[in-house]
Amino acid sequence: MLKKSLIIVSCFLLLGIGCGFAVLSQLQPIGNTSQVTVLDIAEGASLSEVAERLRRQSLIKSDWAFVWMGRLAGSDRRIIPGEYEFHGGMDPSTILEKLVKGEVIQYTVTVPEGFSVSQIADLLHEERLADREEFLQCIRDPVFIQTLSLSVENRVETLEGYLFPDTYQFARHVKPERLIAAMVSRFKQTVTEEDRQRAAELGLSMHQAVTLASVIEKETARPDERTLISGVFHNRLRKKIPLQSDPTVIYALNAFDGNLRKKDLSIESPYNTYRVVGLPPGPIANPGSAAIHAALYPEPSEYLYFVSRNDGSHEFSTTLAEHNRAVRKYQLRQRRRSS
Secondary structure, three states: HHHHHHHHHHHEEEEEEEEHHHHHHOOOOOOOOOOEEEEEOOOOOOHHHHHHHHHHHHOOOOOOHHHHHHHHOOOOOOOOOOOEEEEEOOHHHHHHHHHHHHHOEEEEEEEOOOHHHHHHHHHHHHHOOOHHHHHHHHHOOOOHHHHHHOOOOOOOOOOOOOOOOOOEEOOOOOOOHHHHHHHHHHHHHHHHHHOOOHHHHOOOOOOHHHHHHEEEEEOOOOOOOOHOOOOOOOOOOHHHHOOOOHHHHHOOOOOOOOOOOOOHHHHOOOOOOOOOOOOOOOOOOOOOOOHHHHHOOOOOOOOOEEEEOOOOOOOEEEEEHHHHHHHHHHHHHHHHHOO
């Protein structure tokens, strides 16, 4: 009887070892490292569904062996959704580890200085990183804005100005709130307590300083002119002269075809700095660090006016008479040439 029992136990051990070897043989890499596959794992996908897709893409030999391994490791409910890149030379345990760690594909996107939130929404939509309308809805959500702890006035109704222009790495299928939070975090890292103190010395809140920086950013792309233009605006603010900045009017328009008309300068809007004295109620774009620095450290001068020379640079004037001569020289002549 003992001999018979030993034979039965031995058979079970051999069977178990045989099954183990069978499973292990199914958990070997297929070996085709040149075969790269991008797999989009949906929210709520089960381990069995993922395994079946991996097998159909010839990334694993056996879906049942992959599921067995995942359940043994306790990973069957820990798969993170997203877009993944695999190749046939990866063993199933490495594939499972990527899925559990959420090592999704990261896409590089650069937000240029001076982009408005609408332009950023368009950019992210084109790159398939965010839905445009969902992104803009978050930008204006007062509850979400409060969670970002910007330390600015409670009257801030939009995150325009606080999405810092930079190069980011974003994954697809990430909620817009996370993308926005990353850009706001970069803003908070860039703007220092020293900047806030400097704004206070100038009689500005940080929100007003960012607003002014956004106008400077839209007025010029030339590094050598930013502080001069800032000086003009500071002079006008001090003398209570309207800023008369075209970009603020353009921001107020529902649609802009590239031509700013005389009637546009008369629109009723707090952003129309031809009619309203002082700064607009908020930023008109998202300024970079150079524009913020220029807003806080204007170049001292007596200039009150500037006009484009049509080559990216500007002519600066102290008096209205000088300014009008510059306008005739650069603007009216240009209009006659183009007509």
